[in-house]
Amino acid sequence: MRGRAGRSVRVRQPGPGRRAPHARRRTGNYQPGEYSxxxxxxxxxxxxxxxxxxxxxxxxxxxxxxxxxxxxxxxxxxxxxxxxxxxxxxxxxxxxxxxxxxxxxxxxxxxxxxxxxxxxxxxxxxxxxxxxxxxxxxxxxxxxxxxxxxxxxxxxxxxxxxxxxxxxxxxxxxxxxxxxxxxxxxxxxxxxxxxxxxxxxxxxxxxxxxxxxxxxxxxxxxxxxxxxxxxxxxxxxxxxxxxxxxxxxxxxxxxxxxxxxxxxxxxxxxxxxxxxxxxxxxxxxxxxxxxxxxxxxxxxxxxxxxxGGGSADRVGWPGCDRMESPIRQPLMTAHPDDEGVVLGNLLTDAVDSGVDAVVSLCRVGKKQFEQVPAENQVQVWLVDQPGANANTAYALDQAARMVAAMRDEGHKVLLHCAAGKSRTPAVGARYAMVRMGRTGVDALGEMRELLDEHGYLVNNELRRVVERFA
The missing domain is CATH 1.10.4080.10 (ADP-ribosylation/Crystallin J1)
Structure with a gap:
């Protein structure tokens, strides 16, 4: 039920039997996720x-x-x-x-x-x-x-x-x-x-x-x-x-x-x-x-x-149209267990890869994937530095489950980080565990075999988290 936010009430010292009186409430006509x-x-x-x-x-x-x-x-x-x-x-x-x-x-x-x-x-x-x-x-x-x-x-x-x-x-x-x-x-x-x-x-x-x-x-x-x-x-x-x-x-x-x-x-x-x-x-x-x-x-x-006092960081985030990739070659590889999931990086083109949903594991610009509907773009706060994340396991698990949810909706999903070498294979491995029931060790090995030529380099913290889920 919607309340009368900020409504007027008589100011009294709260104590036993002395609460602000009820006011009438009304129901708001809100869409799911719409803030009041x-x-x-x-x-x-x-x-x-x-x-x-x-x-x-x-x-x-x-x-x-x-x-x-x-x-x-x-x-x-x-x-x-x-x-x-x-x-x-x-x-x-x-x-x-x-x-x-x-x-x-x-x-x-x-x-x-x-x-x-x-x-x-x-x-x-x-x-x-x-x-x-x-x-x-x-x-x-x-x-x-x-x-x-x-x-x-x-x-x-x-x-x-x-x-x-x-x-x-x-x-x-x-x-x-x-x-x-x-x-x-x-x-x-x-x-x-x-x-x-x-x-x-x-x-x-x-x-x-x-x-x-x-x-x-x-x-x-x-x-x-x-x-x-x-x-x-x-x-x-x-x-x-x-x-x-x-x-x-x-x-x-x-x-x-x-x-x-x-x-x-x-x-x-x-x-x-x-x-x-x-x-x-x-x-x-x-x-x-x-x-x-x-x-x-x-x-x-x-x-x-x-x-930040109103200022973007040294690379222009947030507010830039596009974040620059740390590598020069785009990654566009199908997940070994699901061709409807494309493993990529910041250079991966949404149109070329045929996706209509994106799960980003790094910072992106406002127009990075402008061809994809806003409601199908999800950004995950996951930093590729050991000790830098407040909720490493949760963020990684949530990312994998969001890919699964989007696939259940019928979307072809781009899963990417900046370079596609660490966060992308880590979440890709967790997705294989959630979706196909693989063990963490097997799923990471599968990612290594697939992406080794692209510089697979999952940091130790992410690797240990994936293995701990088992």
């Missing part, structure tokens, strides 16, 4: 963060505010009551000074109603953290400034500060410790309350916080889902991975009920920061799309640019 207003508003922020702008500056805040207005007028699939009233108040205002006018409208709404601690600024706050990975103080200022555009109550800003610091540390350290540390970035008078609310969340299951239109209970429900969901013990032969925590905790967040997509969006930002894109199921990534015309690759591009 939570991510739509996050995109509004990410588009500005991706330029390298300092989100504390008036010009950057004006651009975020203008994106909010544009979204509200031409793309919002849902909009919270509170946010909607603020958007109406600034309708027709020029872009210059729009942020200040929007903040004033949010303050006036709070003055009139006393209700501005909805969950609407928390649900969208994730991209702010990516722009300040090396500066927690600046992050706290930016998180509050972006929150204040629509949510005047300091509780909303507090929640955004705490959550953004949690995301920052999750990206850098791979832990959830930053949420507790985020409390230390608040005013002294607020710290004990928030610490107690986090304690309460860790002690209770997510659906204990059903009135989650209120920012405090929304954060509690998300935090409960994350902290009370166990991280699995990895068991490759039985298909169990540590990063399954991402999926399991999101299911728990959805189970909180009421404004369930918003609780999941809040939790998902933190979980995504902790486990990385390589820990997100490829079947989910493949179908992600929504307002702004963005798909998974576009969201990854904005996130990467945000962490």
């Amino acid at each position: 207003d939570d991510t739509q508003m996050a995109v509004c922020i990410a588009e500005v963060a991706a330029t390298g702008a300092d989100l504390r500056e008036p010009a950057a805040l004006d651009r975020i505010a203008a994106n909010f207005v544009r979204w509200a007028e031409d793309g919002a699939t849902d909009i919270g009551v509170q946010t909607q009233q603020v958007m109406r108040a600034v309708r027709g205002h020029s872009p210059d000074g729009l942020a200040e006018t929007m903040r004033a409208a949010a303050e006036e709404l709070h003055r009139r109603t006393g209700r501005s601690a909805g969950n609407g600024s928390l649900m969208r706050t994730g991209p702010v953290a990516l722009a300040y990975l090396d500066d927690p103080d600046a992050l706290a200022q930016a998180a509050r400034a972006v929150s204040d555009l629509t949510h005047h109550d300091p509780l909303a800003g507090d929640a955004c500060v705490i959550w953004c610091e949690g995301i920052r540390r999750a990206v850098l350290d791979g832990t959830f410790d930053g949420v507790r540390d985020g409390v230390g970035l608040l005013l002294q008078a607020q710290r004990d309350k928030w610490a107690a609310w986090l304690d309460e969340a860790e002690a209770q299951v997510p659906h204990t916080f059903p009135n989650n239109g209120f920012v405090v209970t929304a954060l509690q429900a998300a935090w409960s889902a994350i902290m009370r969901t166990p991280v699995p013990v990895e068991d490759l032969p039985n298909g169990v991975f540590r990063c399954d925590h991402f999926r399991d905790a999101l299911y728990a967040a959805v189970g909180a009920g009421n404004d369930t997509d918003t609780v999941a969006a809040i939790a998902g930002a933190m979980l995504g920061a902790r486990w990385g894109v390589s820990g997100i199921p490829l079947t989910w990534q493949r179908i992600v799309h929504g307002w702004g015309g963005h798909r998974s690759a576009d969201l990854i591009r904005m996130a990467s640019l945000s962490t």
